[in-house]
Amino acid sequence: MNDTVTLTPASSKLDKPKRFVFVLLPNFTLLSFAAALDSLRIANRVAGRQVYDWILIGSGGDTVNCSAGTEFKLDDDLIELSRDDTVLICGGVQIQDATTKKLIGWMRREARRGLTLGSLCTASYALAKAGLLDGKRATIHWENQDSFIEDFPEIELTKSVFVIDGKRLTTAGGTSSIDLMLNLIATDLGEEMANAVADQQIYNSIRTDQDIQRLSTPTRIGVRHPKLSQVIQEMESNIEEPISPAILAKGVDMSTRQLERLFRRYLDRSPKRYYMELRLQRARNLLMQTDMSVINVALACGFASPSHFSKCYRSHYSTTPYRERGSYAGKP
Incomplete structure:
Protein backbone atom coordinates (compact mmCIF):
# COMPACT_ATOMS: atom_id res chain seq x y z
CA MET A 1 0.00 0.00 0.00
CA GLN A 201 -5.21 5.67 12.34
CA ILE A 202 -8.86 5.11 11.34
CA TYR A 203 -9.49 8.26 13.37
CA ASN A 204 -12.42 9.91 11.67
CA SER A 205 -13.35 12.63 14.16
CA ILE A 206 -10.41 14.90 14.98
CA ARG A 207 -11.16 16.89 18.12
CA THR A 208 -10.03 20.43 18.85
CA ASP A 209 -9.19 22.18 22.11
CA GLN A 210 -12.84 23.24 22.24
CA ASP A 211 -14.05 19.64 22.63
CA ILE A 212 -14.64 18.35 26.16
CA GLN A 213 -13.34 14.99 27.31
CA ARG A 214 -16.38 13.38 28.95
CA LEU A 215 -19.55 12.15 27.36
CA SER A 216 -22.64 14.32 27.74
CA THR A 217 -24.79 13.69 30.82
CA PRO A 218 -27.60 11.99 28.83
CA THR A 219 -25.09 9.65 27.19
CA ARG A 220 -23.35 8.80 30.46
CA ILE A 221 -26.54 7.97 32.34
CA GLY A 222 -28.15 6.34 29.31
CA VAL A 223 -31.24 8.55 29.60
CA ARG A 224 -32.27 11.41 27.32
CA HIS A 225 -34.57 13.43 29.53
CA PRO A 226 -33.71 17.16 29.54
CA LYS A 227 -34.97 17.93 33.06
CA LEU A 228 -33.25 14.90 34.56
CA SER A 229 -29.98 15.85 32.83
CA GLN A 230 -30.28 19.43 34.08
CA VAL A 231 -30.78 18.32 37.68
CA ILE A 232 -27.81 15.94 37.53
CA GLN A 233 -25.59 18.68 36.12
CA GLU A 234 -26.63 20.90 39.04
CA MET A 235 -25.75 18.12 41.46
CA GLU A 236 -22.34 17.58 39.87
CA SER A 237 -21.60 21.31 40.06
CA ASN A 238 -22.59 21.61 43.72
CA ILE A 239 -20.81 18.86 45.65
CA GLU A 240 -19.31 20.93 48.46
CA GLU A 241 -22.62 22.64 49.24
CA PRO A 242 -25.39 20.22 48.22
CA ILE A 243 -28.70 21.68 47.03
CA SER A 244 -31.93 20.41 48.55
CA PRO A 245 -34.29 18.29 46.39
CA ALA A 246 -36.94 21.00 46.73
CA ILE A 247 -34.68 23.64 45.18
CA LEU A 248 -33.49 21.24 42.49
CA ALA A 249 -37.10 20.46 41.59
CA LYS A 250 -38.06 24.12 41.51
CA GLY A 251 -35.17 24.80 39.12
CA VAL A 252 -36.78 22.58 36.49
CA ASP A 253 -40.39 23.63 37.24
CA MET A 254 -41.31 20.40 39.00
CA SER A 255 -42.59 19.47 42.43
CA THR A 256 -40.38 17.49 44.77
CA ARG A 257 -42.67 14.50 44.33
CA GLN A 258 -42.43 14.72 40.53
CA LEU A 259 -38.66 14.85 40.74
CA GLU A 260 -38.70 11.81 43.00
CA ARG A 261 -40.78 9.87 40.49
CA LEU A 262 -38.50 10.96 37.65
CA PHE A 263 -35.40 9.58 39.39
CA ARG A 264 -37.19 6.38 40.40
CA ARG A 265 -38.39 5.80 36.87
CA TYR A 266 -35.10 6.33 35.05
CA LEU A 267 -32.38 5.67 37.65
CA ASP A 268 -34.13 3.39 40.17
CA ARG A 269 -33.08 5.51 43.11
CA SER A 270 -34.16 8.70 44.85
CA PRO A 271 -32.62 12.09 44.04
CA LYS A 272 -31.15 12.11 47.54
CA ARG A 273 -29.51 8.74 47.03
CA TYR A 274 -28.14 9.64 43.61
CA TYR A 275 -26.69 12.89 45.00
CA MET A 276 -25.09 10.98 47.87
CA GLU A 277 -23.44 8.57 45.44
CA LEU A 278 -21.98 11.48 43.46
CA ARG A 279 -20.56 13.02 46.61
CA LEU A 280 -19.08 9.72 47.79
CA GLN A 281 -17.52 9.11 44.39
CA ARG A 282 -15.90 12.55 44.56
CA ALA A 283 -14.69 11.76 48.07
CA ARG A 284 -13.15 8.49 46.94
CA ASN A 285 -11.22 10.28 44.18
CA LEU A 286 -9.88 12.82 46.66
CA LEU A 287 -8.86 10.14 49.14
CA MET A 288 -6.91 8.26 46.50
CA GLN A 289 -5.38 11.19 44.62
CA THR A 290 -4.57 13.82 47.24
CA ASP A 291 -2.99 14.16 50.67
CA MET A 292 -6.06 15.96 52.01
CA SER A 293 -7.06 14.88 55.50
CA VAL A 294 -10.20 12.79 55.81
CA ILE A 295 -11.85 15.71 57.58
CA ASN A 296 -11.11 18.07 54.70
CA VAL A 297 -12.30 15.50 52.17
CA ALA A 298 -15.54 15.23 54.11
CA LEU A 299 -16.02 19.01 54.08
CA ALA A 300 -15.15 19.25 50.37
CA CYS A 301 -17.89 16.75 49.61
CA GLY A 302 -20.63 18.37 51.67
CA PHE A 303 -20.47 16.35 54.89
CA ALA A 304 -20.86 18.35 58.08
CA SER A 305 -19.00 15.87 60.29
CA PRO A 306 -16.35 13.15 59.83
CA SER A 307 -18.53 10.61 61.64
CA HIS A 308 -21.45 11.09 59.24
CA PHE A 309 -19.04 10.92 56.29
CA SER A 310 -17.48 7.70 57.58
CA LYS A 311 -20.88 6.12 58.17
CA CYS A 312 -22.11 6.96 54.65
CA TYR A 313 -18.82 5.88 53.09
CA ARG A 314 -18.85 2.52 54.85
CA SER A 315 -22.45 1.92 53.85
CA HIS A 316 -21.64 2.51 50.17
CA TYR A 317 -18.12 1.08 49.81
CA SER A 318 -18.08 -1.45 52.69
CA THR A 319 -14.95 0.12 54.15
CA THR A 320 -14.01 3.29 56.02
CA PRO A 321 -12.30 6.30 54.41
CA TYR A 322 -9.17 5.63 56.47
CA ARG A 323 -8.95 1.99 55.37
CA GLU A 324 -9.66 2.96 51.77
CA ARG A 325 -6.69 5.28 51.72
CA GLY A 326 -4.46 2.74 53.44
CA SER A 327 -5.38 -0.06 51.06
CA TYR A 328 -4.76 2.13 48.02
CA ALA A 329 -1.29 3.25 49.08
CA GLY A 330 1.38 1.52 47.04
CA LYS A 331 -0.95 0.04 44.43
CA PRO A 332 0.02 0.46 40.76
Whole structure:
Protein backbone atom coordinates (compact mmCIF):
# COMPACT_ATOMS: atom_id res chain seq x y z
CA MET A 1 0.00 0.00 0.00
CA ASN A 2 1.37 3.42 -1.01
CA ASP A 3 0.27 5.89 1.64
CA THR A 4 2.56 8.81 0.83
CA VAL A 5 0.95 12.10 -0.07
CA THR A 6 2.01 15.14 -2.00
CA LEU A 7 3.08 17.62 0.65
CA THR A 8 1.56 21.08 0.59
CA PRO A 9 3.75 24.22 0.86
CA ALA A 10 3.02 24.31 4.62
CA SER A 11 5.06 21.12 4.98
CA SER A 12 8.28 22.99 4.12
CA LYS A 13 8.29 24.40 7.67
CA LEU A 14 10.42 21.47 8.85
CA ASP A 15 13.71 21.53 6.97
CA LYS A 16 15.19 19.08 9.47
CA PRO A 17 13.57 16.43 11.73
CA LYS A 18 11.84 17.82 14.79
CA ARG A 19 12.59 15.86 17.96
CA PHE A 20 10.12 14.87 20.65
CA VAL A 21 11.45 13.80 24.04
CA PHE A 22 9.13 11.43 25.91
CA VAL A 23 9.79 11.39 29.66
CA LEU A 24 8.36 8.11 30.94
CA LEU A 25 7.36 8.29 34.60
CA PRO A 26 6.84 5.11 36.67
CA ASN A 27 3.41 3.57 36.01
CA PHE A 28 2.77 5.80 32.97
CA THR A 29 -0.33 5.11 30.89
CA LEU A 30 0.58 3.08 27.81
CA LEU A 31 -2.32 4.22 25.64
CA SER A 32 -1.55 7.94 25.96
CA PHE A 33 2.15 7.41 25.20
CA ALA A 34 1.62 4.98 22.32
CA ALA A 35 -1.03 7.19 20.70
CA ALA A 36 1.36 10.15 20.67
CA LEU A 37 4.41 8.21 19.52
CA ASP A 38 2.62 6.35 16.74
CA SER A 39 1.21 9.61 15.38
CA LEU A 40 4.80 10.72 14.78
CA ARG A 41 5.77 7.38 13.21
CA ILE A 42 2.82 7.51 10.84
CA ALA A 43 3.62 11.11 9.92
CA ASN A 44 7.09 9.98 8.84
CA ARG A 45 5.62 7.16 6.79
CA VAL A 46 3.02 9.32 5.11
CA ALA A 47 5.56 12.06 4.37
CA GLY A 48 8.00 9.57 2.92
CA ARG A 49 10.84 11.09 4.93
CA GLN A 50 12.00 11.56 8.50
CA VAL A 51 10.12 14.65 9.67
CA TYR A 52 10.05 13.61 13.33
CA ASP A 53 12.57 11.97 15.66
CA TRP A 54 12.09 10.92 19.28
CA ILE A 55 13.89 9.56 22.30
CA LEU A 56 12.67 8.02 25.57
CA ILE A 57 14.22 9.26 28.79
CA GLY A 58 13.53 9.00 32.49
CA SER A 59 15.05 9.14 35.94
CA GLY A 60 18.03 6.79 36.08
CA GLY A 61 18.09 6.23 32.32
CA ASP A 62 17.66 2.46 32.63
CA THR A 63 14.14 0.97 32.42
CA VAL A 64 10.64 1.95 33.50
CA ASN A 65 7.36 0.09 33.72
CA CYS A 66 4.02 1.33 32.44
CA SER A 67 0.87 0.83 34.53
CA ALA A 68 0.13 -2.38 32.60
CA GLY A 69 3.44 -3.83 33.80
CA THR A 70 5.36 -3.78 30.50
CA GLU A 71 8.99 -2.71 30.84
CA PHE A 72 10.50 -0.07 28.54
CA LYS A 73 14.19 0.54 27.88
CA LEU A 74 15.10 4.20 28.20
CA ASP A 75 17.56 5.95 25.91
CA ASP A 76 18.97 8.21 28.60
CA ASP A 77 18.59 9.86 32.01
CA LEU A 78 17.08 13.32 32.54
CA ILE A 79 19.71 15.03 30.40
CA GLU A 80 20.09 18.56 29.10
CA LEU A 81 18.17 18.84 25.85
CA SER A 82 18.30 20.89 22.67
CA ARG A 83 16.26 24.09 22.77
CA ASP A 84 14.36 22.92 19.68
CA ASP A 85 13.09 19.78 21.44
CA THR A 86 9.48 19.32 22.51
CA VAL A 87 9.19 17.51 25.86
CA LEU A 88 6.18 15.34 26.69
CA ILE A 89 5.96 14.08 30.28
CA CYS A 90 4.03 10.78 30.33
CA GLY A 91 2.06 10.19 33.51
CA GLY A 92 -0.33 7.57 34.80
CA VAL A 93 -1.36 6.23 38.18
CA GLN A 94 0.31 7.39 41.41
CA ILE A 95 1.42 10.59 39.70
CA GLN A 96 2.18 12.25 43.06
CA ASP A 97 4.80 9.60 43.85
CA ALA A 98 6.25 9.82 40.34
CA THR A 99 6.68 13.61 40.65
CA THR A 100 10.03 13.57 42.41
CA LYS A 101 12.28 16.46 43.39
CA LYS A 102 14.71 15.37 40.69
CA LEU A 103 11.99 15.52 38.02
CA ILE A 104 10.71 18.90 39.22
CA GLY A 105 14.19 20.39 39.22
CA TRP A 106 14.91 19.04 35.74
CA MET A 107 11.62 20.35 34.30
CA ARG A 108 12.23 23.80 35.76
CA ARG A 109 15.73 23.94 34.28
CA GLU A 110 14.55 22.93 30.82
CA ALA A 111 11.64 25.39 30.99
CA ARG A 112 14.03 28.21 31.89
CA ARG A 113 16.00 27.35 28.75
CA GLY A 114 12.86 27.99 26.69
CA LEU A 115 11.79 24.45 25.80
CA THR A 116 8.18 23.53 25.09
CA LEU A 117 6.95 21.16 27.81
CA GLY A 118 3.78 19.13 27.64
CA SER A 119 1.99 16.43 29.58
CA LEU A 120 0.13 13.29 28.64
CA CYS A 121 -2.66 11.99 30.91
CA THR A 122 -2.04 12.79 34.59
CA ALA A 123 1.38 14.40 34.05
CA SER A 124 -0.31 17.82 34.12
CA TYR A 125 0.05 17.36 37.88
CA ALA A 126 3.84 17.20 37.51
CA LEU A 127 3.94 20.39 35.44
CA ALA A 128 1.69 22.13 37.96
CA LYS A 129 3.78 20.95 40.90
CA ALA A 130 6.84 22.44 39.23
CA GLY A 131 5.01 25.76 38.85
CA LEU A 132 5.08 25.52 35.06
CA LEU A 133 1.33 25.98 34.63
CA ASP A 134 1.03 29.11 36.75
CA GLY A 135 -1.09 31.63 34.87
CA LYS A 136 -1.84 29.05 32.18
CA ARG A 137 -4.92 27.18 31.00
CA ALA A 138 -4.60 23.41 31.37
CA THR A 139 -6.44 20.11 31.40
CA ILE A 140 -6.05 16.68 33.01
CA HIS A 141 -7.96 13.40 32.99
CA TRP A 142 -11.50 13.94 34.28
CA GLU A 143 -10.97 11.49 37.15
CA ASN A 144 -8.12 13.69 38.47
CA GLN A 145 -9.83 17.05 38.05
CA ASP A 146 -11.28 17.21 41.56
CA SER A 147 -7.92 16.64 43.22
CA PHE A 148 -6.15 18.98 40.78
CA ILE A 149 -8.52 21.82 41.66
CA GLU A 150 -7.90 21.25 45.36
CA ASP A 151 -4.11 21.20 44.92
CA PHE A 152 -3.78 24.01 42.35
CA PRO A 153 -6.75 26.38 42.67
CA GLU A 154 -4.84 29.18 40.92
CA ILE A 155 -4.56 27.27 37.61
CA GLU A 156 -7.39 27.66 35.09
CA LEU A 157 -8.39 24.04 34.63
CA THR A 158 -10.60 23.19 31.65
CA LYS A 159 -12.49 20.08 30.60
CA SER A 160 -10.97 20.14 27.11
CA VAL A 161 -9.34 17.08 25.55
CA PHE A 162 -6.15 19.09 25.19
CA VAL A 163 -4.91 22.63 25.78
CA ILE A 164 -2.08 24.53 24.11
CA ASP A 165 -1.13 27.67 26.01
CA GLY A 166 2.13 29.14 24.76
CA LYS A 167 4.91 26.63 25.37
CA ARG A 168 2.77 24.45 27.65
CA LEU A 169 0.78 21.52 26.28
CA THR A 170 -1.59 19.43 28.41
CA THR A 171 -3.88 16.54 27.53
CA ALA A 172 -6.67 14.62 29.22
CA GLY A 173 -5.19 11.18 28.57
CA GLY A 174 -6.30 8.25 26.44
CA THR A 175 -6.82 9.09 22.78
CA SER A 176 -6.56 12.83 23.43
CA SER A 177 -2.85 12.36 22.69
CA ILE A 178 -3.83 11.75 19.07
CA ASP A 179 -5.77 15.02 18.93
CA LEU A 180 -2.84 16.97 20.33
CA MET A 181 -0.35 15.38 17.94
CA LEU A 182 -2.58 15.91 14.91
CA ASN A 183 -2.84 19.58 15.89
CA LEU A 184 0.95 19.86 16.12
CA ILE A 185 1.40 17.98 12.83
CA ALA A 186 -1.06 20.34 11.14
CA THR A 187 0.94 23.32 12.43
CA ASP A 188 4.23 21.82 11.22
CA LEU A 189 3.16 20.16 7.99
CA GLY A 190 -0.30 21.37 7.08
CA GLU A 191 -3.89 20.14 7.45
CA GLU A 192 -3.55 17.72 4.54
CA MET A 193 -0.77 15.84 6.31
CA ALA A 194 -2.67 15.77 9.63
CA ASN A 195 -5.75 14.42 7.88
CA ALA A 196 -3.68 11.74 6.14
CA VAL A 197 -2.22 10.64 9.48
CA ALA A 198 -5.72 10.52 10.99
CA ASP A 199 -6.92 8.37 8.07
CA GLN A 200 -4.10 5.89 8.70
CA GLN A 201 -5.21 5.67 12.34
CA ILE A 202 -8.86 5.11 11.34
CA TYR A 203 -9.49 8.26 13.37
CA ASN A 204 -12.42 9.91 11.67
CA SER A 205 -13.35 12.63 14.16
CA ILE A 206 -10.41 14.90 14.98
CA ARG A 207 -11.16 16.89 18.12
CA THR A 208 -10.03 20.43 18.85
CA ASP A 209 -9.19 22.18 22.11
CA GLN A 210 -12.84 23.24 22.24
CA ASP A 211 -14.05 19.64 22.63
CA ILE A 212 -14.64 18.35 26.16
CA GLN A 213 -13.34 14.99 27.31
CA ARG A 214 -16.38 13.38 28.95
CA LEU A 215 -19.55 12.15 27.36
CA SER A 216 -22.64 14.32 27.74
CA THR A 217 -24.79 13.69 30.82
CA PRO A 218 -27.60 11.99 28.83
CA THR A 219 -25.09 9.65 27.19
CA ARG A 220 -23.35 8.80 30.46
CA ILE A 221 -26.54 7.97 32.34
CA GLY A 222 -28.15 6.34 29.31
CA VAL A 223 -31.24 8.55 29.60
CA ARG A 224 -32.27 11.41 27.32
CA HIS A 225 -34.57 13.43 29.53
CA PRO A 226 -33.71 17.16 29.54
CA LYS A 227 -34.97 17.93 33.06
CA LEU A 228 -33.25 14.90 34.56
CA SER A 229 -29.98 15.85 32.83
CA GLN A 230 -30.28 19.43 34.08
CA VAL A 231 -30.78 18.32 37.68
CA ILE A 232 -27.81 15.94 37.53
CA GLN A 233 -25.59 18.68 36.12
CA GLU A 234 -26.63 20.90 39.04
CA MET A 235 -25.75 18.12 41.46
CA GLU A 236 -22.34 17.58 39.87
CA SER A 237 -21.60 21.31 40.06
CA ASN A 238 -22.59 21.61 43.72
CA ILE A 239 -20.81 18.86 45.65
CA GLU A 240 -19.31 20.93 48.46
CA GLU A 241 -22.62 22.64 49.24
CA PRO A 242 -25.39 20.22 48.22
CA ILE A 243 -28.70 21.68 47.03
CA SER A 244 -31.93 20.41 48.55
CA PRO A 245 -34.29 18.29 46.39
CA ALA A 246 -36.94 21.00 46.73
CA ILE A 247 -34.68 23.64 45.18
CA LEU A 248 -33.49 21.24 42.49
CA ALA A 249 -37.10 20.46 41.59
CA LYS A 250 -38.06 24.12 41.51
CA GLY A 251 -35.17 24.80 39.12
CA VAL A 252 -36.78 22.58 36.49
CA ASP A 253 -40.39 23.63 37.24
CA MET A 254 -41.31 20.40 39.00
CA SER A 255 -42.59 19.47 42.43
CA THR A 256 -40.38 17.49 44.77
CA ARG A 257 -42.67 14.50 44.33
CA GLN A 258 -42.43 14.72 40.53
CA LEU A 259 -38.66 14.85 40.74
CA GLU A 260 -38.70 11.81 43.00
CA ARG A 261 -40.78 9.87 40.49
CA LEU A 262 -38.50 10.96 37.65
CA PHE A 263 -35.40 9.58 39.39
CA ARG A 264 -37.19 6.38 40.40
CA ARG A 265 -38.39 5.80 36.87
CA TYR A 266 -35.10 6.33 35.05
CA LEU A 267 -32.38 5.67 37.65
CA ASP A 268 -34.13 3.39 40.17
CA ARG A 269 -33.08 5.51 43.11
CA SER A 270 -34.16 8.70 44.85
CA PRO A 271 -32.62 12.09 44.04
CA LYS A 272 -31.15 12.11 47.54
CA ARG A 273 -29.51 8.74 47.03
CA TYR A 274 -28.14 9.64 43.61
CA TYR A 275 -26.69 12.89 45.00
CA MET A 276 -25.09 10.98 47.87
CA GLU A 277 -23.44 8.57 45.44
CA LEU A 278 -21.98 11.48 43.46
CA ARG A 279 -20.56 13.02 46.61
CA LEU A 280 -19.08 9.72 47.79
CA GLN A 281 -17.52 9.11 44.39
CA ARG A 282 -15.90 12.55 44.56
CA ALA A 283 -14.69 11.76 48.07
CA ARG A 284 -13.15 8.49 46.94
CA ASN A 285 -11.22 10.28 44.18
CA LEU A 286 -9.88 12.82 46.66
CA LEU A 287 -8.86 10.14 49.14
CA MET A 288 -6.91 8.26 46.50
CA GLN A 289 -5.38 11.19 44.62
CA THR A 290 -4.57 13.82 47.24
CA ASP A 291 -2.99 14.16 50.67
CA MET A 292 -6.06 15.96 52.01
CA SER A 293 -7.06 14.88 55.50
CA VAL A 294 -10.20 12.79 55.81
CA ILE A 295 -11.85 15.71 57.58
CA ASN A 296 -11.11 18.07 54.70
CA VAL A 297 -12.30 15.50 52.17
CA ALA A 298 -15.54 15.23 54.11
CA LEU A 299 -16.02 19.01 54.08
CA ALA A 300 -15.15 19.25 50.37
CA CYS A 301 -17.89 16.75 49.61
CA GLY A 302 -20.63 18.37 51.67
CA PHE A 303 -20.47 16.35 54.89
CA ALA A 304 -20.86 18.35 58.08
CA SER A 305 -19.00 15.87 60.29
CA PRO A 306 -16.35 13.15 59.83
CA SER A 307 -18.53 10.61 61.64
CA HIS A 308 -21.45 11.09 59.24
CA PHE A 309 -19.04 10.92 56.29
CA SER A 310 -17.48 7.70 57.58
CA LYS A 311 -20.88 6.12 58.17
CA CYS A 312 -22.11 6.96 54.65
CA TYR A 313 -18.82 5.88 53.09
CA ARG A 314 -18.85 2.52 54.85
CA SER A 315 -22.45 1.92 53.85
CA HIS A 316 -21.64 2.51 50.17
CA TYR A 317 -18.12 1.08 49.81
CA SER A 318 -18.08 -1.45 52.69
CA THR A 319 -14.95 0.12 54.15
CA THR A 320 -14.01 3.29 56.02
CA PRO A 321 -12.30 6.30 54.41
CA TYR A 322 -9.17 5.63 56.47
CA ARG A 323 -8.95 1.99 55.37
CA GLU A 324 -9.66 2.96 51.77
CA ARG A 325 -6.69 5.28 51.72
CA GLY A 326 -4.46 2.74 53.44
CA SER A 327 -5.38 -0.06 51.06
CA TYR A 328 -4.76 2.13 48.02
CA ALA A 329 -1.29 3.25 49.08
CA GLY A 330 1.38 1.52 47.04
CA LYS A 331 -0.95 0.04 44.43
CA PRO A 332 0.02 0.46 40.76
